[in-house]
Amino acid sequence: MNSTAPALSQAAAGHRQPRDRRKLADNVAGWSFAGPASLIILGFSLIPMVWALALSFTDSDLQSPGQNVGLANYRALVADPVFFQALRNTGLLVVLYIPASLIAGLLVAVLLNRKVRGIGFYRTCFLVPYIASATSAGLLMGYIFDRDFGMMNGLLVKLGLPMQGLLSSPSQAMYVLTLIFFWTRFGFAVVIYLAAIQEINKEILEAASIDGASRWTTFRHIIVPSVRPMTVFLTVWGVIDALQFFDLVMTTTKGGPANATVTIVYYIWQLAFTYFTAGYGAAVAYVLFVGTLVLIVAGFLIARRKGVMA
Amino acid sequence: MARIVFIGAGRAGNSRNVLAALAAVALIATGCGSAAKEQATGPVQITIWHGQTDAAAKSIEKLVTQFNQGHPEIKVNIEPGAATADGMLPKLTAALTSDAYPDIAYLYGSWAPNIARNPKTADLTEYTKDPAVGWADFWSSERAAATVEGKVVGFPAVVDNMVVLYNKKLLAKAGVEAPKPDWTWDDFRAIAKKTTDAASGTFGTTWAISGGEEAVWGLWPLIWQAGGDVLSPDRKKAVFNSAAGQQALGLLRGMAIDDKSLYLDSSPAEKGQKLFESGRLGMFLSGPWVLPDLQSAKVDYGVAQLPGTNGNHETVSGPDNWVVFKHDERRVKAAATFLTWLTAADQQIEWMKDTGSLPIRESIAKLPGYQDYLKKYPGIEVISANLANAKRVRPPTTRYPRVSAFVAEAIAQALLGKADAKTALDEAAAKADAALAVPGS
Numbered sequence: 124m125n126s127t128a129p130a131l132s133q134a135a136a137g138h139r140q141p142r143d144r145r146k147l148a149d150n151v152a153g154w155s156f157a158g159p160a161s162l163i164i165l166g167f168s169l170i171p172m173v174w175a176l177a178l179s180f181t182d183s184d185l186q187s188p189g190q191n192v193g194l195a196n197y198r199a200l201v202a203d204p205v206f207f208q209a210l211r212n213t214g215l216l217v218v219l220y221i222p223a224s225l226i227a228g229l230l231v232a233v234l235l236n237r238k239v240r241g242i243g244f245y246r247t248c249f250l251v252p253y254i255a256s257a258t259s260a261g262l263l264m265g266y267i268f269d270r271d272f273g274m275m276n277g278l279l280v281k282l283g284l285p286m287q288g289l290l291s292s293p294s295q296a297m298y299v300l301t302l303i304f305f306w307t308r309f310g311f312a313v314v315i316y317l318a319a320i321q322e323i324n325k326e327i328l329e330a331a332s333i334d335g336a337s338r339w340t341t342f343r344h345i346i347v348p349s350v351r352p353m354t355v356f357l358t359v360w361g362v363i364d365a366l367q368f369f370d371l372v373m374t375t376t377k378g379g380p381a382n383a384t385v386t387i388v389y390y391i392w393q394l395a396f397t398y399f400t401a402g403y404g405a406a407v408a409y410v411l412f413v414g415t416l417v418l419i420v421a422g423f424l425i426a427r428r429k430g431v432m433a
Numbered sequence: 434m435a436r437i438v439f440i441g442a443g444r445a446g447n448s449r450n451v452l453a454a455l456a457a458v459a460l461i462a463t464g465c466g467s468a469a470k471e472q473a474t475g476p477v478q479i480t481i482w483h484g485q486t487d488a489a490a491k492s493i494e495k496l497v498t499q500f501n502q503g504h505p506e507i508k509v510n511i512e513p514g515a516a517t518a519d520g521m522l523p524k525l526t527a528a529l530t531s532d533a534y535p536d537i538a539y540l541y542g543s544w545a546p547n548i549a550r551n552p553k554t555a556d557l558t559e560y561t562k563d564p565a566v567g568w569a570d571f572w573s574s575e576r577a578a579a580t581v582e583g584k585v586v587g588f589p590a591v592v593d594n595m596v597v598l599y600n601k602k603l604l605a606k607a608g609v610e611a612p613k614p615d616w617t618w619d620d621f622r623a624i625a626k627k628t629t630d631a632a633s634g635t636f637g638t639t640w641a642i643s644g645g646e647e648a649v650w651g652l653w654p655l656i657w658q659a660g661g662d663v664l665s666p667d668r669k670k671a672v673f674n675s676a677a678g679q680q681a682l683g684l685l686r687g688m689a690i691d692d693k694s695l696y697l698d699s700s701p702a703e704k705g706q707k708l709f710e711s712g713r714l715g716m717f718l719s720g721p722w723v724l725p726d727l728q729s730a731k732v733d734y735g736v737a738q739l740p741g742t743n744g745n746h747e748t749v750s751g752p753d754n755w756v757v758f759k760h761d762e763r764r765v766k767a768a769a770t771f772l773t774w775l776t777a778a779d780q781q782i783e784w785m786k787d788t789g790s791l792p793i794r795e796s797i798a799k800l801p802g803y804q805d806y807l808k809k810y811p812g813i814e815v816i817s818a819n820l821a822n823a824k825r826v827r828p829p830t831t832r833y834p835r836v837s838a839f840v841a842e843a844i845a846q847a848l849l850g851k852a853d854a855k856t857a858l859d860e861a862a863a864k865a866d867a868a869l870a871v872p873g874s
Binding site: 184185186187188265266269270271272288290291292293296373374375376377378379380381382385393396397398399400 | 522523526529530547548550551552634636642643644645648696697699700701704708713831834835838841842845846849851
């Protein structure tokens with residue numbers, strides 16, 4: 124906005140208007156456009172961020188004004204086994220979810236990019252889990268993956284396979300939650316990839332088929348490179364989404380059994396609102412924030428070096 | 434995307450613009466605040482967050498309307514505050530931080546020690562000395578839960594206790610007699626084992642293994658009965674891993690692992706109650722709040738006090754409070770007046786008939802309406818009489834939620850067979866000791 128000011132003020136001088144008043148008018152007009160959004164960012168993001176940082180150096184319980192404890196919260200964190208369990212659980216989610224959503228998202232998008240009867244219906248089907256609320260998805264999946272009464276174990280028994288612990292098993296619960304998370308979110312990757320595939324120049328695809336390229340060659344050498352910017356975007360988006368995983372934990376397991384499904388954000392919520400240690404919770408939140416920032420910046424640097432992003 | 438963020442940060446360096454934006458935020462903030470200003474004339478306006486659902490929400494709304502009609506000098510505004518009582522704490526904490534808090538809120542008794550630390554929480558000690566309140570008429574466990582270090586922070590709202598509900602048909606089908614009042618842990622285990630039928634998907638009873646308090650609070654009465662306790666009297670040490678604790682958790686572990694008569698509920702969605710309603714659980718440990726649901730599900734249920742050991746049938750009680758928050762002295766006084774009216778026996782009998790809640794006052798049982806109430810909720814007389822077995826409450830310390838989470842983990846470990854009762858409890862006690870040793874609050 125400021126960069127356009129010299130040009131506009133020159134024009135103003137041509138009309139012999141007082142330069143300052145015109146500049147003021149520009150400022151008012153500019154801020155009336157940018158103001159509401161700036162206020163929202165300032166009020167709901169920047170101020171809470173600064174406040175949370177201040178909170179992380181106190182022993183506040185959000186009820187009484189806390190004492191300043193310096194770095195004690197951060198030191199406690201290094202020795203907190205639940206924090207590391209939450210890190211492992213969340214890390215597992217990211218490592219499994221990102222490749223799965225990218226591969227499945229692209230394959231499904233390719234399948235949906237055809238002219239068949241009722242394609243709109245099929246496309247909608249893949250997006251419905253994404254728009255369903257986490258509460259209903261969580262309750263529904265909680266019943267499906269129940270150890271003793273769930274449909275999943277019923278199916279396994281019909282197939283002659285042994286029953287599994289699923290959500291009742293500390294070693295399986297996080298994998299089950301990852302699967303549920305995948306089911307609710309990967310529709311987004313499908314939509315983004317589908318849009319990108321439809322943007323690919325038809326002439327290139329025609330040329331490829333005239334040159335006798337197989338379907339696999341077309342996929343590997345035209346589609347995959349063409350959608351690479353979307354892959355970078357979906358990776359970054361997916362990492363943020365997975366690192367902030369909370370709602371399904373709340374509605375399916377509450378972090379149990381035996382902390383097997385505690386994620387970082389769920390742990391932050393517990394610390395602040397169940398254990399009344401909001402200062403400590405803010406410290407964990409800040410570690411998550413800095414970690415996310417480092418991951419994303421690193422991701423963009425790698426992508427830029429590889430020439431994916433301009 | 435990252436680039437946009439960095440450019441934005443660079444522009445923010447233009448200090449005059451930032452100041453303008455900050456000023457605008459400040460204006461908006463004060464604009465919001467002025468709505469809550471004290472009103473000088475007219476009736477005193479107070480707001481109550483009730484956190485109730487369904488029948489209970491309707492009942493409290495009805496009572497508030499009655500109060501407003503009879504008291505022109507006070508106007509009570511009623512709001513749910515949160516979708517459920519569980520969600521009240523985060524909502525209230527946010528409201529207290531932003532000065533948009535109600536005068537009265539429905540809060541679990543276990544939150545009282547933490548809430549009492551908030552400078553905005555009112556001290557009602559003086560008001561409760563008014564003979565019109567009849568403070569001594571409330572059960573002693575309720576008075577204990579509403580009092581933190583000598584300071585009364587609220588009025589008793591609801592009291593409950595844990596009983597065993599059983600499905601008469603399922604027990605008869607399994608050929609076992611209904612629990613007698615003097616039944617023991619062994620009887621409990623035997624009935625559960627006999628009603629379990631893997632082929633038809635029927636379990637003797639259920640236990641929660643999610644990470645929440647629902648997994649933990651049923652263990653305390655068993656430990657108390659066996660002569661143990663949760664924390665040491667000075668609340669500095671965990672003692673739940675005593676022989677009594679091992680015996681209690683050992684009973685449950687034996688039922689889960691050896692008998693396979695426990696359905697382990699990993700969900701926070703009260704699946705156990707749904708299973709009991711659909712006739713898949715022989716017994717269900719719960720409280721009076723499920724009776725209306727059981728009636729609408731048409732379950733032929735019976736009620737028994739908890740199985741005992743050495744003749745001790747102690748249960749756990751979870752009193753909830755109407756906690757009062759300070760705006761100004763006029764409003765605190767109005768809140769006390771309203772709560773005195775609301776918790777009086779005449780209003781309580783209405784509330785009890787609507788919701789199936791237990792009497793919060795000893796004198797309520799003498800009211801003529803009490804017999805109608807007993808008739809309306811079959812089995813409620815057992816739960817009401819069981820209040821005499823509610824001798825202790827969970828430790829009133831700000832650290833209790835953390836301690837409870839460690840015990841929840843131990844219960845899950847033991848019932849899933851990942852550890853024996855002693856190992857699991859010892860580990861939880863070590864963690865709890867560390868949490869209790871941290872200075873402050």
